[in-house]
Amino acid sequence: xxxxxxxxxxxxxxxxxxxxxxxxxxxxxxxxxxxxxxxxxxxxxxxxxxxxxxxxxxxxxxxxxxxxxxxxxxxxxxxxxxxxxxxxxxxxxxxxxxxxxxxxxxxxxxxxxx
Amino acid sequence: xxxxxxxxxxxxxxxxxxxxxxxxxxxxxxxxxxxxxxxxxxxxxxxxxxxxxxxxxxxxxxxxxxxxxxxxxxxxxxxxxxxxxxxxxxxxxxxxxxxxxxxxxxxx
Numbered sequence: 001x002x003x004x005x006x007x008x009x010x011x012x013x014x015x016x017x018x019x020x021x022x023x024x025x026x027x028x029x030x031x032x033x034x035x036x037x038x039x040x041x042x043x044x045x046x047x048x049x050x051x052x053x054x055x056x057x058x059x060x061x062x063x064x065x066x067x068x069x070x071x072x073x074x075x076x077x078x079x080x081x082x083x084x085x086x087x088x089x090x091x092x093x094x095x096x097x098x099x100x101x102x103x104x105x106x107x108x109x110x111x112x113x114x
Numbered sequence: 115x116x117x118x119x120x121x122x123x124x125x126x127x128x129x130x131x132x133x134x135x136x137x138x139x140x141x142x143x144x145x146x147x148x149x150x151x152x153x154x155x156x157x158x159x160x161x162x163x164x165x166x167x168x169x170x171x172x173x174x175x176x177x178x179x180x181x182x183x184x185x186x187x188x189x190x191x192x193x194x195x196x197x198x199x200x201x202x203x204x205x206x207x208x209x210x211x212x213x214x215x216x217x218x219x220x221x222x
Contacts, residue, residue: 004156041200042117043157043212056209090156100144100164100206105156 003027004106006091012112013081021076021109023091029104031055031097032074034066035090037108043090049074050097081113116140118205118213126219133190135216137203138183146179146186147204151215157202160188193220 004025013019025032033056034046047066048056054066063079074091088108094101118139127133139146145164149157163170163179163186170177176189190197200217204210 041151041215043202045209045211048209092157100147100162102147102159102162103157103210104159105149107156108154 004091004093004104006089006106006109008109009107010110010112012114014114015081015083017081018077018079019081019111020078021089021091021111023074023076023106025072025091025093025104025106027093027095027104029093029095030071031094031101032068032071033092033094033103034074034076035092035105037088037090039087047074047076048097055097078111081111083113086111086113116205116211118203118211120201120203120213120216122216123214124217124219126221127193129193129195129220129222131193131220133193133197133218133220135188135201135203135218137186137188137213139186139203139205139211139213140184141205141207141211143181143205143207145206146177147206147210148175148177148186148188149202149204149212151200151202153199160201162206190218193218195220195222 031050037043049068052068091106092103094103121136148160200215202215
């Protein structure tokens with residue numbers, strides 16, 4: 001049973017395109033997150049949703065738009081892709097959005113923009 | 115930047131040896147967490163130590179926390195080849211802030 005799943009695992013696209021990454025968790029968690037990991041393995045939070053409500057929105061270009069249709073799903077849509085968007089994107093979830101709960105990560109989506 | 119630092123950046127040891135990784139952080143924390151990331155995979159939670167705890171054990175893992183120095187260490191005893199991975203500390207405040215990671219290589 002996969003706890004946090006992401007699709008697709010790999011995404012190769014050209015600059016200027018729009019793409020989406022989907023995330024689902026079957027842990028019954030209330031909070032979900034999107035992280036970006038760059039080529040130096042630096043992992044930075046982008047967004048956090050608690051029960052479909054946005055609670056963290058770090059300094060991310062507004063070309064990135066998260067959407068949470070229900071608390072088990074958090075999708076990431078990216079418009080007008082740029083070379084600098086190439087990275088690995090991780091979805092994660094936790095039992096609560098309150099500070100300090102352990103997070104469960106998906107396997108990641110490697111996005112390559114050419 | 116609020117990002118913490120891990121030290122060393124890379125560590126190579128033989129199977130059976132102990133591996134120690136250090137983490138310094140900058141903000142006040144509710145707790146500090148350690149995660150492992152195998153190559154090409156997502157992060158896996160290893161251990162959580164609360165701000166009022168000084169030491170915690172889990173199997174072959176031992177974590178210490180010194181809030182006065184804003185530092186933590188992760189000790190893996192009797193390392194195995196399967197421990198080869200990147201290890202990250204994460205400050206838990208309003209969100210998790212990850213350090214830059216230590217890449218551990220254990221050779222048999």
